[in-house]
Amino acid sequence: MTLHILRAALQWVLFLPLRVTLILLGLLVVPLALPFLIIENPPIAFTQAPGYWGLGRLPAWAWLWSNDRDGALGDKRGWWHLNAPFGLGAYHWFSQFWWLAIRNPANNMRFSPWFSCPLTECDFRYWGDESVEDRPGQGGQRLLLATHKVTGRRYYGFYGVWQWSATRALVIQLGFKPEPSDWAEDYSADPSAQWKGLTFEVNPWKGI
Known part of the structure; x- marks a missing residue:
């Protein structure tokens, strides 16, 4: 077990600064990528809020900082639409930036076999x-x-x-x-x- 503890510690020491670096990079990448946001599916009504949800993806070069499950507009329920900062709603540029870069930073790391x-x-x-x-x-x-x-x-x-x-x-x-x-x-x-x-x-x- 000692060998596994050493391997685990080494893995964590390598991944922690890498993860932090990628999250910080998102503060720059997401604003640059948001003007190229693509809504890939027809809008559907939020399940618990007025308005419509669509899967908003960042371009391929910013994939790591996108969100393949919820997109840029938040959850399908509409919770984020109702609770985004300053009451701006899910469609505002700042709300999308906050969702992708602050609340769920570098979210697509969870779909990469490296991360x-x-x-x-x-x-x-x-x-x-x-x-x-x-x-x-x-x-x-x-x-x-x-x-x-x-x-x-x-x-x-x-x-x-x-x-x-x-x-x-x-x-x-x-x-x-x-x-x-x-x-x-x-x-x-x-x-x-x-x-x-x-x-x-x-x-x-x-x-x-």
């Missing part, structure tokens, strides 16, 4: 607790390794929850986000849901 783990293409093993949740009485620690069946690429993720009061816990989540229960899910209806991306969270005061 996200494709569950159906990987085997997995773990050390520690099978179930770890940031809920009262459900903490624990787990190191998980997912290995791509073809390329052998490794995806390491650590999740630790140490509850220290009735409502607060220290939560540390590093690396890729798969957990054992993910492999029991059926992704045939939505293959994009199988992708599990990167996170780097250290929160000593997280509400549970």
Whole structure:
């Protein structure tokens, strides 16, 4: 296990500055790409708000900073349309910038095999607790390794929850986000849901 801990630490040390750099680049790329935004499907009505949603994609050269699930107009429910900054709504340039560059930065990283783990293409093993949740009485620690069946690429993720009061816990989540229960899910209806991306969270005061 010691070797896996060292490999995991090296992977995280390499990916953290790369992820931060790509997120910061989005502050420049997204404004440059938004004038070329393409709505790829016919507009459909928001499910919980007045107005219409369409899948707005940035051009191919800005794909990493686009959002292939929700697009630039936010969620299909219309929550973002109602809650965008300053009440501007989902169609305003600033709201689209905020959604793509601030709220969901470099979002398509989660659909890249370099920055996200494709569950159906990987085997997995773990050390520690099978179930770890940031809920009262459900903490624990787990190191998980997912290995791509073809390329052998490794995806390491650590999740630790140490509850220290009735409502607060220290939560540390590093690396890729798969957990054992993910492999029991059926992704045939939505293959994009199988992708599990990167996170780097250290929160000593997280509400549970």
